Ligand SMILES: Nc1ncnc2c1ncn2[C@@H]1O[C@H](COP(=O)(O)OS(=O)(=O)O)[C@@H](OP(=O)(O)O)[C@H]1O
Ligand SMILES: [Mg+2]
Ligand SMILES: [Mg+2]
């Protein structure tokens with residue numbers, strides 16, 4: 017692919033994810049500070065969804081349609097309007113409409129255009145439900161996880177906004193917003209400390225305390241990080257991106273591995289066995305969301321493993337953006353059998369062998385795949 021063929025797509029995607037991060041920060045501050053609020057709902061599978069998940073999906077859908085109005089924009093995204101359209105969800109829907117309009121009004125701060133007037137409920141519901149593409153091996157599809165790690169989001173911890181572009185089944189662009197990504201990697205581990213209580217930047221200071229957007233384009237061999245733009249109204253868009261690269265550590269004894277927080281989402285005891293077998297010495301870094309991919313891409317951790325229960329099918333929006341960013345930053349991502357992930361088969365990563373592993377380099381990756389084989393055999397004896 018020619019290097020600049022996707023320049024506009026990448027530029028718009030980065031700006032939209034910045035907008036979405038700002039939206040999420042505002043909603044998270046409200047959630048963490050108010051007790052017993054009704055802006056969090058359980059879906060049919062008992063997972064959570066919040067005002068932020070729907071509002072980000074609506075905002076991204078609207079901004080992509082606006083920016084690429086000459087094309088039919090196909091979006092694969094996590095949320096639908098089922099819960100939101102129920103008769104007891106009026107308050108929730110009002111909150112979504114207000115949150116989206118507030119966010120859209122800020123578009124000029126990010127160099128994008130706001131709609132001329134505030135949007136109504138039906139336009140916003142339509143924007144959310146329009147994201148019902150199923151992807152596949154042909155054509156161009158945006159892939160969106162509006163809030164990844166919704167549990168982390170609700171707990172005031174780590175979460176991400178993930179947007180990717182897939183064409184002919186290949187991920188070409190990945191943008192990952194990590195609004196609570198700390199300036200010091202040690203703070204990634206602060207499960208019990210609310211991120212809201214971290215030091216806040218003063219409006220006059222340029223000091224970056226937390227939050228970033230990572231992005232990469234396929235084949236560029238480069239991944240980039242921009243600090244989030246903070247509340248200061250005078251502080252508007254500028255391209256302050258810094259290049260990021262994976263860690264150079266290839267000694268398992270010095271490597272940090274990360275994994276999901278919840279034992280429902282991965283097999284902690286299996287990964288502990290793999291870790292032991294390949295000689296990892298440090299305690300696992302348990303962090304919600306695709307922030308785990310961000311940590312690998314920026315060199316703050318070396319390994320990510322996720323082994324979901326058999327029968328669970330990994331969704332493309334939980335991985336697309338993170339995988340391309342890690343790869344372009346110099347890392348390796350495969351299934352647990354060492355095969356590349358296949359984003360061309362619709363909503364799910366079909367044919368996935370046991371789990372997903374990401375490493376900062378091939379030395380650790382080879383050791384990890386070897387350890388998975390050894391541990392798998394012994395765990396199935
Ligand atoms: N049973 C099961 N097994 C494996 N994975 C599952 C499962 N259920 C959900 N999910 C997906 O996991 C996404 C959250 O992953 P995390 O790494 O953030 O998990 S954790 O909160 O740290 O435990 C989460 O993404 P979000 O829904 O966007 O938060 C889900 O897509
Ligand atoms: Mg979810
Ligand atoms: Mg997700």
Ligand SMILES: [Mg+2]
Nearest residue numbers: 094161163164
């Ligand atoms: Mg999500």
